[in-house]
Amino acid sequence: xxxxxxxxxxxxxxxxxxxxxxxxxxxxxxxxxxxxxxxxxxxxxxxxxxxxxxxxxxxxxxxxxxxxxxxxxxxxxxxxxxxxxxxxxxxxxxxxxxxxxxxxxxxxxxxxxxxxxxxxxxxxxxxxxxxxxxxxxxxxxxxxxxxxxxxxxxxxxxxxxxxxxxxxxxxxxxxxxxxxxxxxxxxxxxxxxxxxxxxxxxxxxxxxxxxxxxxxxxxxxxxxxxxxxxxxxxxxxxxxxxxxxxxxxxxxxxxxxxxxxxxxxxxxxxxxxxxxxxxxxxxxxxxxxxxxxxxxxxxxxx
Numbered sequence: 001x002x003x004x005x006x007x008x009x010x011x012x013x014x015x016x017x018x019x020x021x022x023x024x025x026x027x028x029x030x031x032x033x034x035x036x037x038x039x040x041x042x043x044x045x046x047x048x049x050x051x052x053x054x055x056x057x058x059x060x061x062x063x064x065x066x067x068x069x070x071x072x073x074x075x076x077x078x079x080x081x082x083x084x085x086x087x088x089x090x091x092x093x094x095x096x097x098x099x100x101x102x103x104x105x106x107x108x109x110x111x112x113x114x115x116x117x118x119x120x121x122x123x124x125x126x127x128x129x130x131x132x133x134x135x136x137x138x139x140x141x142x143x144x145x146x147x148x149x150x151x152x153x154x155x156x157x158x159x160x161x162x163x164x165x166x167x168x169x170x171x172x173x174x175x176x177x178x179x180x181x182x183x184x185x186x187x188x189x190x191x192x193x194x195x196x197x198x199x200x201x202x203x204x205x206x207x208x209x210x211x212x213x214x215x216x217x218x219x220x221x222x223x224x225x226x227x228x229x230x231x232x233x234x235x236x237x238x239x240x241x242x243x244x245x246x247x248x249x250x251x252x253x254x255x256x257x258x259x260x261x262x263x264x265x266x267x268x269x270x271x272x273x274x275x276x277x278x279x280x281x282x283x284x285x286x287x288x289x290x291x292x293x294x295x296x297x298x299x300x301x302x
Contacts, residue, residue, distance in 0.1 A: 149280030150196035151243055153227060153263050154187050154250075159286050161186040163260065163301050165294035166273040172299060180300040182228065182264035183274040187250045189231065189259040195241045196225050196263075196277075204237045211262055211302065215247045222269075228262035229253055229302065253302070260301050 154161075163184030171178040199219040206213050211228035215235060218224050231251030235241060252259040265272040275294050279287050 150225070150265075150274075150277040151194070152278060152281040153194050153196050153225075153261060154185055154191060155194070157185060157187075157282070159289035159293055162290050162293040162297075164297040164299060165275050166271060167295075169300040170298055172301065178300075180302075181271045182226070182262045183294060184297075184301045185261045185263060186258060186301070187261055189250055189252050191250045192246045193227050193230060193248045193250060193261055195243055195245045195247050197243045199225070199241060201235045201237050201239045201241060201247070204233055204235065206233065212251060212253050213248065217241060217247070222267050224266045226264035226266070228264065229260065258301060262302050 163186060164180050165183045167180060168177050169180040170176075171180075193215075195217055197217075197219050199217040201215060202218040202224065203216040204214070205216075213228075213230040213233050215227045215230060215233060216224055217227075227247055229251050230248035232249045233247070234249075235247045241247060250259050250261050263274050265274045265277060273294075275291055278290070282290065
């Protein structure tokens with residue numbers, strides 16, 4: 001036998017040994033993986049089993065919560081229908097609609113870039129708003145017949161308390177479309193009603209008819225605020241009052257379905273929209289919501 005043949009047989013033996021060794025190693029690994037688990041794999045298996053057992057319970061709870069939310073929405077809508085004879089507005093006019101969610105495929109750099117761009121835009125908008133307010137205040141100060149931004153006549157008013165403002169609205173008493181002269185603010189019976197600005201009480205009306213008990217405050221420069229449907233009256237005609245001072249309490253007229261304050265502003269006898277004067281009392285987001293609610297509500301409460 002030649003040396004070359006011996007070398008070939010040895011090389012072939014080595015190759016077969018290596019192939020057999022690798023094959024056995026793979027076989028043992030597969031068998032080990034099939035029949036034996038590491039501590040980490042066992043922990044994951046236990047977690048998977050736990051989640052599998054919990055899943056039906058979580059689904060049942062999710063369905064229960066969804067039913068409860070739906071019931072609350074139906075109840076709120078019924079309350080809104082009783083008060084305003086219109087479905088509750090479902091649109092939040094200041095909620096962001098461009099938020100990216102549930103998308104893991106976008107890179108971190110994309111989010112950083114988008115956030116930076118959005119922040120820059122918001123800063124520019126904030127600067128523009130600040131400049132606009134500065135110009136508004138300067139213009140108001142320059143006018144001899146101006147009145148400063150008014151304060152809310154009720155403490156801690158949320159936009160959901162806002163009803164109809166000035167304009168043609170469905171009247172709940174007559175059932176007709178009538179001109180509504182003020183802003184309806186739903187509030188608990190007996191809540192304090194506050195002066196919206198400094199002034200002098202020009203008239204106090206005590207009545208069981210129409211808009212009931214009314215306090216009128218003259219703020220000068222032709223501006224008058226009227227606080228209507230009061231329960232109690234805390235001031236007298238001719239008395240000087242400060243902004244935020246109590247002038248009465250929220251009342252409830254027998255003809256209307258809920259306690260509320262009817263708030264009016266007049267300038268030289270002409271009706272003004274109170275919403276236009278309350279922007280300094282609330283945040284920009286709440287002011288946008290208040291404007292939306294005052295316009296979207298098609299029925300007055302008085």
